[in-house]
Every structure is written in structure tokens, then in C-alpha cells.
Amino acid sequence: xxILMNLLILFALTLAYYxxxxxxxxxxxxxxxxxxxxxxxxxxxxxxxLAISMAIFFAYNIIQFIIPILSLGKIQFNLxxxxxxxxxxxxxxLRLIDPIVSNxxxxxxxxxxxxxxxxxxxxxxxxxxxxxxxxxxxxxxxxMV
Amino acid sequence: xxxxxxxxxNMVYSVIKIYGIYGxxxxxxxxxxxxxxxxxxxxxxxLAYSMVIVLILAFIYPFISLLLSESINYVxxxxxxxxxxxxxxDIFLSLVAVVAFSFNxxxxxxxxxxxxxxxxxxxxxxxxxxxxxITAIIK
Numbered sequence: 242x243x244i245l246m247n248l249l250i251l252f253a254l255t256l257a258y259y260x261x262x263x264x265x266x267x268x269x270x271x272x273x274x275x276x277x278x279x280x281x282x283x284x285x286x287x288x289x290x291l292a293i294s295m296a297i298f299f300a301y302n303i304i305q306f307i308i309p310i311l312s313l314g315k316i317q318f319n320l321x322x323x324x325x326x327x328x329x330x331x332x333x334x335l336r337l338i339d340p341i342v343s344n345x346x347x348x349x350x351x352x353x354x355x356x357x358x359x360x361x362x363x364x365x366x367x368x369x370x371x372x373x374x375x376x377x378x379x380x381x382x383x384x385m386v
Numbered sequence: 387x388x389x390x391x392x393x394x395x396n397m398v399y400s401v402i403k404i405y406g407i408y409g410x411x412x413x414x415x416x417x418x419x420x421x422x423x424x425x426x427x428x429x430x431x432x433l434a435y436s437m438v439i440v441l442i443l444a445f446i447y448p449f450i451s452l453l454l455s456e457s458i459n460y461v462x463x464x465x466x467x468x469x470x471x472x473x474x475x476d477i478f479l480s481l482v483a484v485v486a487f488s489f490n491x492x493x494x495x496x497x498x499x500x501x502x503x504x505x506x507x508x509x510x511x512x513x514x515x516x517x518x519x520i521t522a523i524i525k
Contacts, residue, residue, distance in 0.1 A: 267441075292433035295440075295485070302478045341444040348437070 251378055258374035260342045263349035270352070286359050290352035297347060397519050399480070404511045406479035409486020416489075424496060432489035439484055 270287055273279050279287070308316055353370070356362040416425045493499045 288431065288434040291437040292430050295433040295437040298437070298440075299478075299481065302481060306478055341441065344441055344444055348441075 247382065251375075251382055254378035254381055255371070255375045256346055258377045259349075259371055260346050262370045262374065263345045264342070266349045266352065267345050282359060283361065286355050286361065287352065290348060290355045293355070294344075294348045294351045297351070298344075393519065393523070397515055400515045400519075401508075401511050402483045403479045404515065405508060406481075406483035406486065408507050408511070409489070410479075410482045413482070413486060413489060422498075425493070425498065428489060428492045428496065428498070432485055432492050435488040435492070436481070436485040439488065440481070 274284070274287065350371075353362065353367040357364065357367040413429060416422075416429055490499065490504050494501060494504050
């Protein structure tokens, strides 16, 4: 159980560090769309990423609706809501900041995958932000202990 | 003042959710029971549009809650407890409502429906919700 909690903290910290990159990524993409810097393929990549992340959001919401009923309220999710905790198992909560942070994390991950699939980005460039945030999170947990 | 505000917010939520039921039916029909390629493309586009709307609302929400200085639910969430502390977070219908609104707007833009077909469901849901709430208030 202790190891599980440490892994959860590591996961949450990784997402927290990644959220800086994600928000910056989305802001730069929207500025590029407004200025008209992007060609057709890049625009299509962005709309595909938005649509797929909305579909993920739907699937997540159905799961969020069903799991509390099945587990009789013991396991509750609230990743995108106002009282934001990442996960809650028996009273143990990990908090995130804001709905926009969690939304932009999902969009940014899907966007980098779509960029890799459409050949706009190489493998190393799409994996590196998550790797860097994972390394940061690992050292942060060392300092927390 | 406070209860008035809460009634107003509940009214808006109910309109959104009842429109969501209609929207779920219309999207389901378009995906599974029609063979119109343009409509299927419009479904995909409307997902992207609604994600943008959700992002904007999520960006505005903390400022609204700071201005009103009281906890108002995030636009897409109504939480309610059913017995033994089981918490239901009902975002699904309101999300479907946003997707359905952008879906119908894009269909209007591409000329698949006319303006009357966009406005009439919204008008019907608002009329239903207002009559229900007003009868509850009068009693």
C-alpha cells in the first residue's frame, strides 16, 4: 500500500510538471491559429486532437458515472471538476488545481501523439516533455522523503 | 437573494440537461441510422468545437467564482448525494448538450437543417423548465 501511494504521488507530480508544458503548448497553438501561421495539415492535426480528447472526455465521464454506483461510493473520481482531486481511494486524495489544467493535459498528450502520427514531430520530441517531467517528479519525491 | 440566484442557476442547468437528452438522440441518429457522409464529418467537427467551448468555460469559471465569492458549481457539474454518501457527478448530459448545440449549429451552417429546427428544441425545453419551476415557486 505504501509503494502504491508513492507511485500515485509520482504519477500525480509527473502530470503536474507536464501541465506547465501542456498549457504553454495550447496557448502557442491557439496563437498560431489566430495569426494564421499553420497550413492545412497542422490545422487538421489540431482539430483531430481536440475531437479525440473530447471523445476521451466522454468515455471518462461515463466511467465516472458508473464506478461510484458499482463500488457503493468507496472509489470516486473527480479529475475535471471543481473539488479537484486526482483520485480518491478510501479517503486518500491527491489534488490538482483547476479543470483547465487537467483538460489541457489530456489535449496536449493527444496533440503530441497526433503530431507524431502525421509526421510533424519525431519520436524523441514527442516523448521528451513527459520524460523530463517524470525525472523532475522523481527527484521531487526524493526530496519529499 | 441567495436562493433566487440558486433557483436561476438550477433553471439554466435543467434547460441544458433536458436539451442534452434531445441532443443525445439526434447525435445517435446521425451516427448510426443515417448514411450521410457530411453529417458524420459534422459530428467529428462538433466534438472539436465543443472541446474549445469547454476550455473557455473552464478558463472563465474560477474568475466567476471569485467575483461571486461563493461556491457555485462548475458549469458542467451538478453533484448530488444519494443515500449512504454515494456521490453522483452528472456531467455527461451537459457535455452532450454542448456537443449537440455545436452539432446543430454546424448543420445549420452547412445547410443540412433550417433555422427553425435549431431554435424550436431550445424553445420547447425552456418553456417546459420555466413552467415547472414557476408552478413549484407558486405552490
